[in-house]
Amino acid sequence: MEASGKESPSTRSAVKAGDGAAASRARAGDGAPRRSPSKIDDATRAEAIQRVRSGESQRAVAEALGVSRGALQNWLRQAEA
Incomplete structure (x- = not known):
């Protein structure tokens, strides 16, 4: 919008x-075309988590990888558990 x-x-x-x-x-x-979070491999998820933890914004990481911010936030929560 x-x-x-x-x-x-x-x-x-x-x-x-x-x-x-x-x-x-x-x-x-x-940003990159959106991809289904279930089709993202573990290495890419780990990279996303690392990028956010190193200070890059969730929005920038999600757009670069073509996933929703919600999916990225779920990965971050799972990594904390």
């Missing part, structure tokens, strides 16, 4: 077409 809270035309058209993946990509911005 735009800063004004309205969807952009590309997001709106993707939603109208019923293409949830396209709508997600349209909202995701310039």
Whole structure:
């Protein structure tokens, strides 16, 4: 969504077409295409955790790896346990 809270035309058209993946990509911005968290290998998860622990923002890491911030937050919680 735009800063004004309205969807952009590309997001709106993707939603109208019923293409949830396209709508997600349209909202995701310039980051990597989103990937399913279950398809991320253990080495990549470990890298993500390390990058956040070393000070990189969760948003930047999630966008770079193409996963949601929620998935990254789950990995961080699991690593703490």
